[in-house]
Amino acid sequence: MSMMQPLLITQGDPTGVGPEIILKALLAGTFDALRRPLVVAGDVAILRQAAAIYGQSCEIAPGEGLATHRLRLGERELGVAALSKLDPLRLKYGAPDAACGQAMLDYIEWACARCLAGEAAGIITAPINKAAIRAAGGDFPGHTELLAARCAVEKVVMMLAGERLRVALVTTHLALREVPSALTTESLLQTLRITHAHLQRFFALPKPRLAVLALNPHAGESGLFGDEETRIIAPAIAAAQAEGLAADGPHSADSLFHFASQGSHDAVICMYHDQGLIPLKLLHFDDAVNLTLGLPIVRTSVDHGTAYDLAGSGRASHASLAAAVRLAAQMADQIS
Numbered sequence: 001m002s003m004m005q006p007l008l009i010t011q012g013d014p015t016g017v018g019p020e021i022i023l024k025a026l027l028a029g030t031f032d033a034l035r036r037p038l039v040v041a042g043d044v045a046i047l048r049q050a051a052a053i054y055g056q057s058c059e060i061a062p063g064e065g066l067a068t069h070r071l072r073l074g075e076r077e078l079g080v081a082a083l084s085k086l087d088p089l090r091l092k093y094g095a096p097d098a099a100c101g102q103a104m105l106d107y108i109e110w111a112c113a114r115c116l117a118g119e120a121a122g123i124i125t126a127p128i129n130k131a132a133i134r135a136a137g138g139d140f141p142g143h144t145e146l147l148a149a150r151c152a153v154e155k156v157v158m159m160l161a162g163e164r165l166r167v168a169l170v171t172t173h174l175a176l177r178e179v180p181s182a183l184t185t186e187s188l189l190q191t192l193r194i195t196h197a198h199l200q201r202f203f204a205l206p207k208p209r210l211a212v213l214a215l216n217p218h219a220g221e222s223g224l225f226g227d228e229e230t231r232i233i234a235p236a237i238a239a240a241q242a243e244g245l246a247a248d249g250p251h252s253a254d255s256l257f258h259f260a261s262q263g264s265h266d267a268v269i270c271m272y273h274d275q276g277l278i279p280l281k282l283l284h285f286d287d288a289v290n291l292t293l294g295l296p297i298v299r300t301s302v303d304h305g306t307a308y309d310l311a312g313s314g315r316a317s318h319a320s321l322a323a324a325v326r327l328a329a330q331m332a333d334q335i336s
Ligand SMILES: NC(=O)C1=CN([C@@H]2O[C@H](COP(=O)(O)OP(=O)(O)OC[C@H]3O[C@@H](n4cnc5c(N)ncnc54)[C@H](O)[C@@H]3O)[C@@H](O)[C@H]2O)C=CC1
Pocket: 017, 021, 126, 127, 128, 129, 130, 131, 143, 301, 302, 303, 304, 305, 306, 307, 308, 309, 310, 315, 316, 317, 318
């Protein structure tokens, strides 16, 4: 086996599409070109069940290194770190219980710890169910916040990236009504700095052009529809410009994406989750990658959720997972 450090894929919700898209990607040869070994942080029985969806049975053999097992499917292999022992017969697609929530947490915690210990080169995450994690006692709304806490980083940025559009979010998992009070000049300025640094480092953009969106319609219409633009957003843009960042705005959110998708900017800084993810998914539903900027470790993810309506059918696309693995591998190579 190669001496290069492995990339770790966390299996995500055992009752969602995570396990089956990992094996779909394996069967499709998606990982063949990777120079690094891949290890799934997951559950052997759940992966066996996922293989059966494609009419395949997998052979399981002892693993080495971080992999407790080797999973062979057709002519291809994958390492597995067996971190849970769930019983697929007791689970129902789309209905994760607290044991599933605990397993999802364990996969992420383990993978993060391996990266922090310098034993692995990065993490690619399959989708979790945040409510099941809560049922297991996990107090994190998503991977982004959990990984930031474990890496002891105060501010990270969720970015979703496709060929035509990249969006970076100032706020992530919170109720819409809480967004205005969560926005501060400092958090926006930090988002701009982190996004700028990351685009320089990993996307070969010497002077990334960052478009900052307004929060309110028509960028607040001179204060008629809100004052966050003048009170919070404009001062952060001015401060970023004073530091030499190519940031501009606040732009009306309804028009800006059209221009950004045609190349006017390298990333769009969005005030809240759906402001950025709706246009992103309209353009890149199949192939966008979610990545966490500002961590000391590499973390990428699929851009979608557990897709319970598809779980167990084999119809879920593995394209976003493939893109997430490719990007994590590129980033890991740049770091090492
Ligand atoms: N990174 C993560 O862990 C994420 C987890 N989630 C979680 O997923 C659960 C469901 O969230 P939803 O908002 O319903 O989003 P979702 O992405 O699971 O589903 C939305 C729609 O997209 C379709 N879809 C999703 N992935 C697909 C794929 N690979 N191929 C083809 N179609 C696909 C689904 O069938 C559904 O129609 C929630 O518990 C949420 O918290 C959501 C987004 C990201």
